Amino acid sequence: METNTHTEDAALIGERQAAARTLMARPLLTRRTHPAEFSLVRSHAEWLVQRFQRVLGYRLTVADDHARLVKRGLVSEVVRPLTRPTGSRFTPRTHTYLALALAVLVERTGPTTVRSLAAQVRAAAREAGIDADPARGLGERRAFCAALQHLIGLGALTETSGTVREHQADAAVDAGLLPDTDVLRSVAAHLPRAGDDPESFLADTVDPDPESDQAGEVALRRLLAETAVVHRERLPDRQRDRLAAHQWRAAAALGNLLGCDTEIRAEGVALVMPDEAAATPCFPSDDxxxxxxxxxxxxxxxxxxxxxxxxxxxxxxxxxxxxxxxxxxxxxxxxxxxxxxxxxxxxxxxxxxxxxxxxxxxxxxxxxxxxxxxxxxxxxxxGADVDDRVPRIQDNDEDSRTHPAQPRGSGHGGPDAQADPRGDLDRVASVLQAVANEKVSATSGDTGDDRGPRDGSG
The missing domain is CATH 1.10.10 (Arc Repressor Mutant, subunit A)
Structure with a gap:
């Protein structure tokens, strides 16, 4: 039975919804990196666990020092590319070092150093048949250090002496690191099985058109919560029908969980989050x-x-x-x-x-x-403001406004054929001509009702 939010304390509701929005934006939350947000999640853990499972089918685990929201059912909508502090994306080599570092660190329980970890990563790579060595050169060391900095940003690693950035600049610097094993084991939410290839692994995680109504409603809620706009025309037939039948119920459930408003239009549905929510890329922005x-x-x-x-x-x-x-x-x-x-x-x-x-x-x-x-x-x-700095490009799309108007009598398919693809001006001209004819008839005394000599009147 759904809780009637109108009977609960407004401040309590606001705290729970803020905690839910934080987890949607940061599925791995640690006490070290976000102490205030983690404390809020911890205090409302029971409500959040039950509501995430009921509304979105997401599993939430709250431990002493971290919380992990495990999302499922979507891939491109919930996965954001990993980036370096400069904003550049991780290269395949950096992803390789991230996977190797995780494989080594999940077995450690004590402090280590960057150079010791690099040696263990090199050994793990050799065992797996991968050509990777963080000490081979500057390019390899940069990729390795980018992976470690990502784990530090998640709160899975702590720098105890020196920094990884210093080691990146000078291989002789041996920064001290303290791994948090529990957090490290929560970084990867869905681990592939031994027989999985990339295609089958991704296919098992996505079901855009479930057969059962209950699973279909949950899939729709996930889509609404994770994407900026859900367009009806892009949904499978079954999901489009479900959205039309259950859109208000989905809006109510997501509103109770996330504290968001729902905008429903003919073309689709969008959730409007409070300003501080950042589950999707911020737009517009000043960069x-x-x-x-x-x-x-x-x-x-x-x-x-x-x-x-x-x-x-x-x-x-x-x-x-x-x-x-x-x-x-x-x-x-x-x-x-x-x-x-x-x-x-x-x-x-x-x-x-x-x-x-x-x-x-x-x-x-x-x-x-x-x-x-x-x-x-x-x-x-x-907004819809045409910028004059962009030159007009002529094309053949009849609904485009990129056609320059042709001058009358230019021989391009009749007067203003390009500027008036649907013939609107011709229809307007016909009406104006009819009005003019009526005015001429009124001033000449000809009502237009009498038949002329060519009307068959003899």
């Missing part, structure tokens, strides 16, 4: 990627909206690249401003474009492959 993404969304919304009810509109590839070049290309005025400010890393033009497209794709605002991209109707929520 170069967020700034460029916002400018791109506003420009495309103003330039490409077809002027009729729709859930998405095709984005011409030339229009997209022209806008990205204007907003973040090598000659874009904004790049000089970003270079002068003391802010985050300024990516190169190509990498900036890739990060912008990745961000908008993750938010569901720009979907599809190159040449087949679609701009979601949700993008218009951020």
């Amino acid at each position: 170069p990627v967020g700034h460029t993404a916002l400018a791109l969304v506003r420009h495309l919304s103003g330039r490409l909206h077809p002027g009729r009810p729709t859930t998405s509109v095709p984005v011409p590839e030339q229009e997209l690249h022209a806008a990205l070049e204007a907003f973040g290309g090598a000659d874009a005025p904004a790049r000089s401003e970003w270079a002068r400010t003391a802010g985050p890393e300024l990516p190169g033009p190509d990498r900036l474009s890739a990060l912008v497209l990745e961000l908008l794709s993750g938010l569901g605002l720009l979907t599809g492959r190159p040449g087949e991209r679609l701009l979601s109707a949700a993008a218009a929520r951020f």
